[in-house]
Amino acid sequence: xxxxxxxxxxxxxxxxxxxxxxxxxxxxxxxxxxxxxxxxxxxxxxxxxxxxxxxxxxxxxxxxxxxxxxxxxxxxxxxxxxxxxxxxxxxxxxxxxxxxxxxxxxxxxxxxxxxxxxxxxxxxxxxxxxxxxxxxxxxxxxxxxxxxxxxxxxxxxxxxxxxxxxxxxxxxxxxxxxxxxxxxxxxxxxxxxxxxxxxxxxxxxxxxxxxxxxxxxxxxxxxxxxxxxxxxxxxxxxxxxxxxxxxxxxxxxxxxxxxxxxx
Amino acid sequence: xxxxxxxxxxxxxxxxxxxxxxxxxxxxxxxxxxxxxxxxxxxxxxxxxxxxxxxxxxxxxxxxxxxxxxxxxxxxxxxxxxxxxxxxxxxxxxxxxxxxxxxxxxxxxxxxxxxxxxxxxxxxxxxxxxxxxxxxxxxxxxxxxxxxxxxxxxxxxxxxxxxxxxxxxxxxxxxxxxxxxxxxxxxxxxxxxxxxxxxxxxxxxxxxxxxxxxxxxxxxxxxxxxxxxxxxxxxxxxxxxxxxxxxxxxxxxxxxxxxxxxxxxxxxxxxxxxxxxxxxxxxxxxxxxxxxxxxxxxxxxxxxxxxxxxxxxxxxxxxxxxxxxxxxxx
Numbered sequence: 001x002x003x004x005x006x007x008x009x010x011x012x013x014x015x016x017x018x019x020x021x022x023x024x025x026x027x028x029x030x031x032x033x034x035x036x037x038x039x040x041x042x043x044x045x046x047x048x049x050x051x052x053x054x055x056x057x058x059x060x061x062x063x064x065x066x067x068x069x070x071x072x073x074x075x076x077x078x079x080x081x082x083x084x085x086x087x088x089x090x091x092x093x094x095x096x097x098x099x100x101x102x103x104x105x106x107x108x109x110x111x112x113x114x115x116x117x118x119x120x121x122x123x124x125x126x127x128x129x130x131x132x133x134x135x136x137x138x139x140x141x142x143x144x145x146x147x148x149x150x151x152x153x154x155x156x157x158x159x160x161x162x163x164x165x166x167x168x169x170x171x172x173x174x175x176x177x178x179x180x181x182x183x184x185x186x187x188x189x190x191x192x193x194x195x196x197x198x199x200x201x202x203x204x205x206x207x208x209x210x211x212x213x214x215x216x217x218x219x220x221x222x223x224x225x226x227x228x229x230x231x232x233x234x235x236x237x238x239x240x241x242x243x244x245x246x247x248x249x250x251x252x253x254x255x256x257x258x259x260x261x262x263x
Numbered sequence: 264x265x266x267x268x269x270x271x272x273x274x275x276x277x278x279x280x281x282x283x284x285x286x287x288x289x290x291x292x293x294x295x296x297x298x299x300x301x302x303x304x305x306x307x308x309x310x311x312x313x314x315x316x317x318x319x320x321x322x323x324x325x326x327x328x329x330x331x332x333x334x335x336x337x338x339x340x341x342x343x344x345x346x347x348x349x350x351x352x353x354x355x356x357x358x359x360x361x362x363x364x365x366x367x368x369x370x371x372x373x374x375x376x377x378x379x380x381x382x383x384x385x386x387x388x389x390x391x392x393x394x395x396x397x398x399x400x401x402x403x404x405x406x407x408x409x410x411x412x413x414x415x416x417x418x419x420x421x422x423x424x425x426x427x428x429x430x431x432x433x434x435x436x437x438x439x440x441x442x443x444x445x446x447x448x449x450x451x452x453x454x455x456x457x458x459x460x461x462x463x464x465x466x467x468x469x470x471x472x473x474x475x476x477x478x479x480x481x482x483x484x485x486x487x488x489x490x491x492x493x494x495x496x497x498x499x500x501x502x503x504x505x506x507x508x509x510x511x512x513x514x515x516x517x518x519x520x521x522x523x524x525x526x527x528x529x530x531x532x533x534x535x536x537x538x539x540x541x542x543x544x545x546x547x548x549x550x551x552x553x554x555x556x557x558x559x560x561x562x563x564x565x566x567x568x569x570x571x572x573x574x575x576x577x578x579x580x581x582x583x584x585x586x587x588x589x590x591x592x593x
Contacts, residue, residue: 057479059475059478059479078483079478079479080478080481080482080483080484081481083478083479083480083481084481088479088480088481089479090479091475091476091479095473095475095476095479096472096473096476097468097469097472097473097476097477098472098473099468099471099472100465100468100469100472104465107465108465108466108469108477108480109480111462111465111466112466112480112481112482118463118486118487118490119461119462119463120457120458120461120463120464120490120494121457121458121461122461122462122463123457123460123461124460124461124462124464124465126462127462127465166480170480170481
């Protein structure tokens with residue numbers, strides 16, 4: 001399949017399904033993310049976006065279906081394994097290490113890139129060599145002045161920026177961002193969007209978003225999920241003209257809005 | 264994550280004062296010098312056997328704190344490693360005439376050998392389930408100690424000889440024995456400090472703070488937890504072995520679940536997730552047990568009261584509160 005696509009497909013799912021005790025959260029999803037693109041995964045609350053996301057990053061095992069990443073079947077892999085293949089995720093709530101300093105947050109990711117680290121006998125000074133690179137990454141996201149702060153003290157928007165810096169430390173080939181702008185103020189949203197655009201150069205980004213306007217400026221292609229199924233796929237203008245998508249978002253179709261209620 | 268706030272002794276205060284010697288911050292280096300000074304001077308003023316007890320339990324509490332404070336795992340079965348360490352050291356010294364330095368190392372090896380399968384099983388669950396699994400496994404060890412022929416059942420192993428260290432120093436004298444215990448304690452303490460401040464320790468703390476995130480960075484969290492568990496069990500075994508030589512005895516008390524509870528109490532009183540807290544906690548609890556012994560069973564009531572006061576009024580523990588007040592990490 002991948003070879004047929006001129007740009008190449010980096011991530012592809014087939015018949016991806018997740019059931020929770022009979023409740024089908026994600027149903028038969030076929031998703032294709034082109035290499036080097038920013039791909040949006042959107043849908044109303046309870047559409048299965050986050051479940052889908054957790055399936056892709058292996059934080060949840062699928063009930064059925066398969067996931068291929070870069071030509072490799074990753075369906076049976078563990079989350080740490082896929083991370084090592086360069087498929088790195090973020091979290092919906094800001095995921096930092098609150099009791100480590102901002103610098104240590106990034107450093108711990110850089111440390112990972114050099115391989116396993118069970119060296120409990122070695123001094124912390126051996127981690128010094130990661131610090132120049134860590135500072136570079138912090139500079140990328142505008143956090144240099146906060147380097148020695150405890151990460152838990154950062155304001156929310158900065159935590160998200162730190163999280164992105166930490167993710168970038170792994171030099172991921174593909175980043176999966178789970179609602180990177182959720183709960184942010186207007187200025188922060190703009191800043192994070194610009195940041196995502198900048199860091200997406202040379203990699204693939206899959207973005208889960210609730211907010212249609214965020215993805216409009218950012219994404220090359222968009223997949224719309226409702227009630228665990230793919231409703232539409234295409235560019236923003238294609239998707240936004242789709243009647244079913246409008247209905248799902250505005251809730252004009254009684255069938256679909258009914259579905260949202262228990263989602 | 265719930266333990267996060269409880270564990271992180273002192274947060275806040277941008278960590279400006281970094282790195283003095285051996286990964287100690289300046290405040291920690293000062294505290295360490297005070298500790299060393301106390302260890303060196305105290306036997307001239309205080310009863311060495313009492314001090315040895317404090318040091319053995321101090322090391323035990325530090326080993327326990329390595330898990331709860333830096334990995335966020337609450338083990339409720341650490342008596343198993345401490346107690347079996349005591350039994351094996353005691354048996355080796357008594358039945359086989361193993362010299363004390365090796366007997367203590369055998370205690371540590373016992374802790375490691377028990378910790379490996381127990382940890383492997385327990386880390387599959389988190390929170391209260393982790394605690395319950397460690398407790399259940401420790402209860403099995405207790406039953407084993409009660410039934411196995413070499414442990415001496417209700418009597419325990421008695422009259423364990425202290426032996427001669429390196430074939431030179433006769434340890435029968437409490438004073439000589441004290442220096443061995445002090446050396447074991449300080450070595451263990453420094454090792455724990457090094458572990459916490461190693462590249463491995465960084466990952467450990469990251470896992471404590473946010474395990475899913477650490478996993479998403481490609482860390483196999485379970486491997487790190489198991490490693491920390493085994494290290495902690497090893498040090499608990501060493502503490503138990505040393506204790507067996509000090510008191511010439513290894514009994515069911517050492518493997519009893521109350522012992523597991525006591526080490527939790529010591530760490531809590533001293534301050535979870537602080538380097539020095541467990542030592543101070545052990546000193547407080549042992550002192551209470553010794554000097555309040557005349558009150559008999561009331562010691563337990565008093566201990567319970569202190570425990571409640573700690574959890575309610577100063578959750579950071581003695582050292583944690585001091586560190587918080589001075590805005591330093593101790």
